[in-house]
Amino acid sequence: MTALRPERESGAPYEGAAESGPPYGQQPYGGTGAWHEGQEWSGYQYPGDGSGGQTAEQSYGQTQQAQQQPYDATAVLPSYDDPAPASSYGPPAPRDGSRPMTPPVDDETVALRAADVGAARRAAERDSTTASAPAPGGRAARRKAARRHGRHGNGPQTAEKAAETASEAPRSRMEARRAARAQKPSGTVLVSRLVGELFITTGVVMLLFVTYQLWWSNVRAHQEAGSAAKHLQQDWANGRREPGEFAPGQGFAILHIPKLDVVAPIAEGTSKTKVLDKGMVGHYGEGTLKTAMPDAKTGNFGLAGHRNTHGEPFRYINRLKPGDPIVVETQDKYFVYKMTSILPTTSPSNTSVLDAIPKGSGFTAPGRYITLTTCTPEFTSTYRMIVWGKMVEERPRSKGKPDALIS
Incomplete structure (x- = not known):
């Protein structure tokens, strides 16, 4: 209990109260509104004219009636800053006009309330300061706290502060050096990058090489072979005569395989660079592998050509069947052969297939034969495939093309 103040003990009027009102303190025994010994308590009695004040039930009824009155929007509510007269607070005045007892104003209670408001305000300020203050500890702790607040949805300000904290520069020179060293790739990383680049470069080179071999070499060979065949036909049409002996790489005839849609010039020799890689078919006409020409009375006319890449004129000769025509066109004549047999695989050193009577061909007597290798x-170039044919027609150009080239 707080001790009573002197002015309350003496019965003096409370400071700020009306002088005409009853004094604040102990009421005189037997005064108006006082409780007498032996009197039955019937609720709080408002001071009145002596005939008895209002009871609590009557006051409650009047309050309910006042609350049921329509709301007056023009009424001005009292402000907490402007003190109102004591009569504006507390219970309503009695009907007889006498002054009701004014409830005392407790300074101590007001002070406690003000203290509570200030404490609440200070607590709110402490909460806001704590929320905006960085987390204790180092940068790692602050980043962790910022990420934790961001995960729990504490608002965009927390995420922004976390981003600012993450982008802060090192606080010391040592930390700056460590960060710079951490950003530099290590030797292992550099070596792995170099090896990866070498593999990529090697793969690109191999891909380009394969593209050249399988596609571009054929394009170039077809262009060169077509140009050679065209010039050869133009020379024949112009009546230009060629000698019976031809220089290596010189074209002198055109090979037709109608079933395979092959039209390729025939040049002297089997040089890879001068003849075969240019898309032409080479004639075995040099050294120990020299074979007969088509116009010879007997002999074996031997030819060689690529099966893959560089025009690949002999790629599908394995599809030939006995009786399929093979035509050799020269300046004066057409020589028509019929396919007779095939040797699917043999050694590259088996030159007997080019003999006048080739071994393995089925021929037993001299004749006019053709051999494709x-x-x-x-x-691959591991083995050789051999196809043989036998001449069935020798047709002068003056009689026109043979039936094998017309149909």
């Missing part, structure tokens, strides 16, 4: 399997 190429590499096998495809895209």
Whole structure:
């Protein structure tokens, strides 16, 4: 209990109260509104004219009636800053006009309330300061706290502060050096990058090489072979005569395989660079592998060509069947052969297939034969494939093309 103040003990009027009102303190025994010994308590009695004040039930009824009155929007509510007269607070005045007892104003209670408001305000300020203050500890702790607040949805300000904290520069020179060293790639990383670049470069080079071999070499060979065949036909049409002996790489005839849609010039020799890689078919006409020409009375006319890449004129000679025509066109005549047999695989050193009576062909007597040789399997040069044919017609150009080239 707080001790009573002197002015309350003496019965003096409370400071700020009306002088005409009853004094604040102990009421005189037997005064108006006082409780007498032996009197039955019937609720709070408002001071009145002596005939008895209002009871609590009557006061409650009047309050309910006042609350049911329509709301007056023009009424001005009292402000907390402007003190109102004591009569504006507390219970309503009695009907007889006498002054009601004014409830005392407790300075101590007001002070406690003000203290509570100030404490609440200070607590709110402390909460806001704590929320905006950085987390204790180092940068790692602050970043962790910022990420934790961001995950729990504490608002965009927390995420912004976390981003600012993450982008802060090192606080010391040592930390700056460590950060710079951490950003530099290590030796292992550099070596792995170099190896990866070498592999990528090697793969690109190999891809370009394969593209050249399988596609571009054929394009170039077809262009060169077509140009050679065109010039040869133009020379024949102009009546230009060629000698019976031809220089290596010189074209002198055109090979037709109608079933395979092959039209390729025939040049002297089997040089890879001068003849075969240019898309032409080479004639075995040099050294120990020299074979007969088509106009010879007997002999074996031997030819060689690529099966893959560089025009690949002999790629599908394995599809030929006995009786399929093979035509050799020269300046004066057409020589028509019929396919007779095939040797799917043989050694590259088996030159007996080019003999006048080739071994393995099935021929037993001298005659006018043709031999086609190429590499096998495809895209390799491990073995050789051999196809033989026998001449069935020798037709002068003056009689026109043979039936094999017309149909």
